[in-house]
Amino acid sequence: xxxxxxxxxxxxxxxxxxxxxxxxxxxxxxxxxxxxxxxxxxxxxxxxxxxxxxxxxxxxxxxxxxxxxxxxxxxxxxxxxxxxxxxxxxxxxxxxxxxxxxxxxxxxxxxxxxxxx
Numbered sequence: 121x122x123x124x125x126x127x128x129x130x131x132x133x134x135x136x137x138x139x140x141x142x143x144x145x146x147x148x149x150x151x152x153x154x155x156x157x158x159x160x161x162x163x164x165x166x167x168x169x170x171x172x173x174x175x176x177x178x179x180x181x182x183x184x185x186x187x188x189x190x191x192x193x194x195x196x197x198x199x200x201x202x203x204x205x206x207x208x209x210x211x212x213x214x215x216x217x218x219x220x221x222x223x224x225x226x227x228x229x230x231x232x233x234x235x236x237x
Contacts, residue, residue: 122146122226124215129231136235137203142215142228144196149219154191154198158211158233165214169200182208205235 128140140156155170169179169189177189191198198215215228
């Protein structure tokens with residue numbers, strides 16, 4: 121059983137910063153991709169950033185230059201440093217881990233990020 125637990129969400133003013141953390145536990149494939157997605161009210165869940173176990177990253181255009189994803193493979197942790205936050209970044213942020221082409225795909229419970237103007 122794979123479990124993902126996010127932390128670090130909260131309320132911040134526009135221009136501020138937050139750091140999200142996600143701890144993964146259970147039997148996780150050694151070659152995997154971990155990442156962050158977000159879902160605003162009434163919208164679909166969208167990719168924010170992902171990072172493979174080899175270090176390759178993908179960012180949504182809207183967060184490039186402001187957000188940085190990192191991970192600690194030994195601890196099965198993934199982080200999202202969010203700087204210069206904007207009200208449009210307000211959403212529930214979900215941690216994800218997947219491997220074997222998505223045949224194994226797990227989500228955390230989500231953490232709320234609210235950016236006030």
